Amino acid sequence: MTGRITKRIAELLVLLIVLSILTFLLMYLAPGDPAQKRLSSQGVAVTKEMLDAERERMGLARPFFVRYGEWAWGVIRGDFGLSLKDDMPVAPKLREGLSNTIVLASASLILSLVFAIPLGILSAVKKNSIFDHTVRILSFIGNSLPNFLISVILMYFFCIWLDLFPIIASGSIQGLFLPALSLAIPMCARFTRQIRAEIQKELERDYVTGLRARGVKESDVLIKNVLYNCMGHIFTIIALQIGTLMGGSVVIETIFRWPGIGKLVMDSITARDYPVIMGFVLIMGTIYVAVNLLSDIICQVIDPRVENE
Amino acid sequence: MSREKQRLKKKMIFAAVCAAILVIIAVFSGVIAPNDPYATNATLIRKPPSAEFIFGTDNMGRCVFSRVLIGARTTIAATFFLVAISFVIGTLIGMLCGYYGGVVDDILMRFADLMLAFPQMVVAIAVAGMLGGGLFGALLALGVTAWTSFARLARSHTLSIKNEPYITVARLSGKKGAYIILHHILPNIVEPVLVNALTQIGTTMIGISGLSFLGLGVVAPQAEWGSMISEGRAYIQIAPWTVLFPAAATVITIIVFNYLGDVVMEYKNE
Numbered sequence: 001m002t003g004r005i006t007k008r009i010a011e012l013l014v015l016l017i018v019l020s021i022l023t024f025l026l027m028y029l030a031p032g033d034p035a036q037k038r039l040s041s042q043g044v045a046v047t048k049e050m051l052d053a054e055r056e057r058m059g060l061a062r063p064f065f066v067r068y069g070e071w072a073w074g075v076i077r078g079d080f081g082l083s084l085k086d087d088m089p090v091a092p093k094l095r096e097g098l099s100n101t102i103v104l105a106s107a108s109l110i111l112s113l114v115f116a117i118p119l120g121i122l123s124a125v126k127k128n129s130i131f132d133h134t135v136r137i138l139s140f141i142g143n144s145l146p147n148f149l150i151s152v153i154l155m156y157f158f159c160i161w162l163d164l165f166p167i168i169a170s171g172s173i174q175g176l177f178l179p180a181l182s183l184a185i186p187m188c189a190r191f192t193r194q195i196r197a198e199i200q201k202e203l204e205r206d207y208v209t210g211l212r213a214r215g216v217k218e219s220d221v222l223i224k225n226v227l228y229n230c231m232g233h234i235f236t237i238i239a240l241q242i243g244t245l246m247g248g249s250v251v252i253e254t255i256f257r258w259p260g261i262g263k264l265v266m267d268s269i270t271a272r273d274y275p276v277i278m279g280f281v282l283i284m285g286t287i288y289v290a291v292n293l294l295s296d297i298i299c300q301v302i303d304p305r306v307e308n309e
Numbered sequence: 310m311s312r313e314k315q316r317l318k319k320k321m322i323f324a325a326v327c328a329a330i331l332v333i334i335a336v337f338s339g340v341i342a343p344n345d346p347y348a349t350n351a352t353l354i355r356k357p358p359s360a361e362f363i364f365g366t367d368n369m370g371r372c373v374f375s376r377v378l379i380g381a382r383t384t385i386a387a388t389f390f391l392v393a394i395s396f397v398i399g400t401l402i403g404m405l406c407g408y409y410g411g412v413v414d415d416i417l418m419r420f421a422d423l424m425l426a427f428p429q430m431v432v433a434i435a436v437a438g439m440l441g442g443g444l445f446g447a448l449l450a451l452g453v454t455a456w457t458s459f460a461r462l463a464r465s466h467t468l469s470i471k472n473e474p475y476i477t478v479a480r481l482s483g484k485k486g487a488y489i490i491l492h493h494i495l496p497n498i499v500e501p502v503l504v505n506a507l508t509q510i511g512t513t514m515i516g517i518s519g520l521s522f523l524g525l526g527v528v529a530p531q532a533e534w535g536s537m538i539s540e541g542r543a544y545i546q547i548a549p550w551t552v553l554f555p556a557a558a559t560v561i562t563i564i565v566f567n568y569l570g571d572v573v574m575e576y577k578n579e
Contacts, residue, residue: 011542015426022450023435030439133565140571142562148522148535149556152542160546247430251519269438277435284431292426 081275097261107180112188120195142189151182232299239295324569335381344372365550376532399459407467417529437525447526466498508570
C-alpha cells in the first residue's frame with residue numbers, strides 16, 4: 001500500500017511541475033503587453049524608450065525559462081510575485097481569497113451532503129416507489145440547472161420578493177447562505193444520483209441476497225454491509241465533485257460579490273493581472289489533485305481490495 | 310425485446326423528437342423571429358410582455374422573444390460545434406493511440422490524464438480569460454479538456470477489438486493501418502463514443518453559457534442566453550421577463566438534452 005501511495009505522490013509532483021509550466025506558458029503567450037498596460041494605466045503618453053525601460057525593470061525581456069525558473073522558485077517559497085495592478089504582493093491576496101472560498105465551499109459541501117446522503121440511500125432502498133421517482137425527477141432537474149441561473153433565481157426570490165438576505169454577500173454569515181445554496185443545489189442533485197446508483201448496484205449483489213436468505217435484519221444488511229462497502233466509492237464521488245465546485249465558486253462569488261479567490265481571479269482577468277491568475281490556476285490545480293490523492297488513500301484504508309483492482 | 314426495453318425506446322423517441330424540435334427552432338430562428346433581435350428602440354425600453362412583444366423588451370428596447378430565438382442558434386450551434394470537434398479529434402487520437410500504441414500513445418494519454426487531472430471550469434476560465442473573451446476563446450477554453458473523454462473511450466474500445474480475427478485478417482491481406490482504422494475499427498467503436506457525445510451536450514451547454522454569463526463568452530451585442538441573463542440581472546426588479554425567458558430557454562434545452570443522453574445510456578445498458 002505504501003508503495004502505491006509513494007508512486008502516486010511522485011506522479012502528483014510531476015503533474016504539478018507540468019501544470020506550472022503550462023500555466024506560465026499561457027501567460028507568456030497571452031496577448032497584451034503588461035509593460036504597456038501598466039504605463040498607460042498611469043495615464044502618461046508612452047514612448048518607446050519608456051516602454052523598453054519598463055520592460056527591463058519588470059524583467060520581461062529575459063528568456064522564457066529564466067523567467068519561469070524565477071517565478072517557480074518564488075512560488076515554492078510562497079511568493080507569487082507582485083500584482084501588475086498595484087505592485088502589492090499577490091500571495092496575501094490569494095491567501096485571503098482562498099480562506100473565504102474554503103468557507104463557502106465547505107458550507108455548500110456540507111449542505112449538499114446533508115440532503116444527498118439520506119435521499120440517495122432512501123431512494124435506492126425504496127426503488128421505483130413514489131418517493132424514488134420524486135427524488136429522481138428532482139435530482140435530474142437540479143443536475144440540469146447551471147448554478148449562475150440558480151443564483152439569479154434565489155436572489156430574486158429571497159432578496160427582492162422576501163427581502164430576507166443582503167444581495168451583496170461581502171463575507172458575513174448571513175451573506176453566506178445564498179451563495180452556498182446556489183452551489184449546493186446542483187451538487188446535491190449530482191450526489192443524490194450517484195449515491196443512489198452506487199447503493200442500488202451494491203444491493204443487487206449476491207451477498208445481499210445471501211444475507212437476506214439467512215434472515216439478517218434488513219437494517220443490518222443496509223448499514224453494516226452495503227453502506228460500509230459503498231463508503232469508498234462515495235468518497236471518490238465527493239472528491240471528483242471538488243473540481244466542479246471550484247469552477248462553480250468562481251461564478252457564484254462573482255455574482256454575490258463574495259470576497260473569495262474566484263472573485264479575485266475574475267477581477268484580475270478584467271485587469272489582465274497575470275500573476276494572480278497564475279497563482280489561482282496553480283492553487284486550484286494543487287488542491288484538486290491533492291484532494292483526489294487523499295480520497296484514494298482513504299478508499300484504500302477503508303477497502304483494501306481496491307489495491308488489487 | 311423486453312417490456313422495459315420497449316418502454317425505454319418510447320422514452321428515447323420522445324426525447325429525440327423534443328431535441329429535434331429545439332434544433333429546428335434554432336436553425337430557423339432567423340425566419341421565426343418576429344422582430345430584429347438587434348434593433349434598439351429608445352421608446353420601447355423594458356416593456357412588459359404584450360401582443361407585439363410576447364416576451365417583452367429589454368433595457369435597450371430589443372425584442373426579448375427574438376433574442377431568445379437567435380440566442381438558441383448561438384448556444385446550440387456553439388455546443389454542437391464543440392462536441393463535434395472534440396468527438397472527431399478525440400476519437401481519432403484514441404483510435405490511433407489504441408491501434409499503434411508505443412511512445413506516441415504514452416505521451417498523448419499522459420497528456421489526456423493531465424487535462425483530466427484539473428477541474429475543467431478552472432482551466433476554461435483561465436484560458437478564456439487569457440484569450441480575452443469572445444466565443445472562439447470560450448470554445449477553445451472548453452475544448453482543451455473536452456476531447457479527453459472521447460480519446461480515452463475510443464482508445465479503450467480500440468484496444469479491446471484490435472486483436473479480433475477480422476482485424477488480423479485485414480492486416481494479413483495487406484491493408485494499411487489507416488484503412489483498417491477507418492473501415493474496421495471506427496464502425497465498431499463509434500456507438501459508445503457517440504453515446505458519450507450525447508451525454509456531453511448538456512454539460513457543454515452549461516459551460517458555454519456559464520462563460521458567457523461571466524463575460525468570457527460571446528461579445529455584446531450578440532444574443533446568447535448566458536449573457537442575456539447576465540445583462541437582465543441588473544434590472545431584474547423592474548423587468549423580470551428579461552431574465553425569466555432566457556433562463557427558461559436554457560433550462561428547457563439542457564433538460565431535454567440531458568434527458569436524451571440519460572435515456573439512450575439506459576437503453577444501451579438494459
